[in-house]
Structure formats: C-alpha cells, structure tokens
Amino acid sequence: MAKIELLNLCKRNGFSLKEYPLEGRLLVVLLKPKIIIKQTLNEKRKQSLVKRAISYLLASSGCQLAILWDGEEQFFPL
Numbered sequence: 001m002a003k004i005e006l007l008n009l010c011k012r013n014g015f016s017l018k019e020y021p022l023e024g025r026l027l028v029v030l031l032k033p034k035i036i037i038k039q040t041l042n043e044k045r046k047q048s049l050v051k052r053a054i055s056y057l058l059a060s061s062g063c064q065l066a067i068l069w070d071g072e073e074q075f076f077p078l
Contacts, residue, residue: 006050013054025070028053
C-alpha cells in the first residue's frame with residue numbers, strides 16, 4: 001500500500017494523515033480527526049499502524065487524544 005493509498009484510506013474514513021519526525025519511541029498520536037505518524041517508520045509498519053489507528057478512532061467516539069509508542073501494542077487515551 002503506497003502513501004497515496006494510506007492518505008485515501010484515512011480520507012474515506014474521515015481522518016487526515018500527517019507524518020512528522022516524532023521523538024524517541026513515540027510512533028502514533030491520535031487526535032480526532034487527525035492521525036499523526038512517525039515519519040521514519042518503514043512503509044509496512046506505517047500501513048499497520050494507520051489501519052489500527054482508524055479502527056481505534058472509529059470504535060472510540062469519546063477519545064480526544066491517544067498515543068501508541070514502541071513496545072506497547074495498544075493505544076492509550078490521554
């Protein structure tokens with residue numbers, strides 16, 4: 001899945017996708033309706049995280065901010 005496909009997947013589900021040089025082990029920040037992902041991840045990891053982020057956001061309507069960092073395989077609302 002190319003970057004354009006990931007952008008389209010997000011758009012179809014009502015989210016925008018941005019890539020930033022996030023610090024340390026932080027991989028994803030979820031802030032409805034935006035998914036922010038670490039720029040330096042490989043494409044396979046980005047695909048997996050974006051799909052999981054969309055599922056998480058669609059399933060948790062009350063979540064305003066959540067994060068996922070390396071080593072923890074779940075999203076944590078803040």
